[in-house]
Amino acid sequence: MYLEHITVFLNLSETLNFSKTALNMHLSQSSVSQAISSIEKQLNIQLFIRDRKNVKLTSAGQDLYISLKPWLNDYYKAVQHAQNVNNQNQTNLTIGYSGTPYEYAVLPLLIKDFCEKFPHIKIFLENYDHSLLIEHLKNGNCDIIFTMPDIINGTGELDYYNLVNGYYCLVVPKDNEFTKQSIIELSNLNEQSIVFLDHRWCPPSQNKLQHEIVKSNNHLNLSYVNNIGTAHSMVKAHAGLGIWANFVQDPNDNDLKCIKLKTDINPQYGVATLKKSRNSIAKLFIKWLQSSKLMYYKV
Secondary structure, three states, X not given: OOHHHHHHHHHHHHHOOHHXXXXXXOOOHHHHHHHHXXXXXXXXXXXXXXXXXXXXXXXXXXXXXXXXXXHHHHHHHHHHHHHOOOOOOOEEEEEEEOOOHHHHHHHHXXXXXXXXXXXXXXXXXXEOOHHHHHXXXXXXXXXXXXXXXXXHOOOOOEEEEEEEEOOEEEEEEOOOHHHHOOEEEHXXXXXXXXXXXXXXXXXXXXXXXXXXXXXXXXXXXXXXXXXXXXXXXXXXXXXXXXEEEHHHOOOOOOOEEEEEEEOOOOOEEXXXXXXXXXXXXHHHHXXXXXXXXXXXXXX
């Protein structure tokens, strides 16, 4: 397969729209179709199901996408690294994050400030779910990940550096009646519509809290979602109340309010690296994070 065809396939897998992919890739729509047809012919598999209105990945197409996406990221990083080999002052650092509202709001500011202080360091960002972040860290595909200690618990190959001692909150729209309270008993959530994270994405400490909420209430209207972004959007849409740690919330979000839940379950947030890593830049970044004034939530 040609690299150009692979990039077209990955983009189409994400847009599921030939016109949008053509626009993104600066190609004609017929060129996009030809690239996909070429891959399908070469591999002798169907990658997409298409009709006049919809484009969908086949099971084989989805499997190929999951395999090729990190490979392409690694390819681009390898090219970038090779281009910098002769520049002894250029050093790379790949950072993984799961994409919480806080990270989307604050991480760009942190990276910008860090790069201004250390202009010789080039930053790459990876956005995956927790399990993939851990896998990428173990495989050396990234150097450091933002995470929680209970997420990496039992993973002996990783070192954790704490940045925040937080607490779990009920997250509500600013016009919700709960905003009048400073702390909420779990048993006071009866009859409420609440958005939970499913076990595949949910940090263990939050999963434990969700079970306690269910036990403490006779009737709840529950919705389960598989990522924090969806949960955040549903709360903003008044489709339910959210449950997550205070350090997950965007500190500049004036539409939602976090109200502390009364529980002994206390979450933490920080970064992790490989124990055997000798990456001095990762250690520099961690030390800088611990002292940065841009870290809205601190230990």
